[in-house]
Every structure is written in C-alpha cells, then in structure tokens.
Amino acid sequence: MVKVINEKGNISVSKNVFNNLVGVAATNCFGVKGMAMRSMSDGLVHLLKRESMGKGVYVTYNDDASISIELHIIVEQGVNIAALGESIINEVSYKVNRATSVEVRNVDIFIDSIIID
Secondary structure, three states: OEEEEEOOEEEEEOHHHHHHHHHHHHHOOOOEEEEEEEOOOOOOEEEOOHHHHHHHEEEEEOOOOOEEEEEEEEEEOOOOHHHHHHHHHHHHHHHHHHHHOOOEEEEEEEEEEEEOO
C-alpha cells in the first residue's frame, strides 16, 4: 500500500486501485485490444474481460513512495508498436499521478499477443 500524506490527512492506496487505473488507461489507448493473462493450466494467453482487466497489471512499490508498473496487453495487428508503447506509458503515468498523486517511476509493457482482424 502507498500512503499519500497531505495537510488534511493520510490516504492509503491499495494495489487494486492502481491495477484498475492502469488497466482502464491502457485499454483506452488506440490499438490495445485488451489486457492479457497467461493461464497456468494450459499456458495460453487469454484476453481479459473488462471486469478483470487489472489482472494483467503488476505493481511494485519503490522505496521513494513511487511505483513501477508491469503491463501485459494484447494489441491489434498493424499498429506501430513503438508509438503505441509511448502512448501507453504517457497515458498510464498521467492517469495514475492525476488520480492518486503517486509518481510512476517506470512502465514496462509486455505484448503477449497480436489479434488479427
């Protein structure tokens, strides 16, 4: 849990909050089909539904009260991956900082699958 301290009191932010914020921010970027999660039983990558998109996000708390984010996504065929990655990093960092005032140290993006339409 990250604690945000201000003049009016303390706020504790759990990993679930960060997971949901990151999942929503990432899936709103053009070219992202959804969040991904590898199944332990069959080893296949599955597209997560809207309700469970936070499962493709892993948050690590850093000593300086910032967070590091690992993000597993599925993208559409034909997107510029470098541009998409930059867009996701900017969007996720901005949305998390705006909603929680917590600094995002880094965002690591893993493209687990490409969907061909």
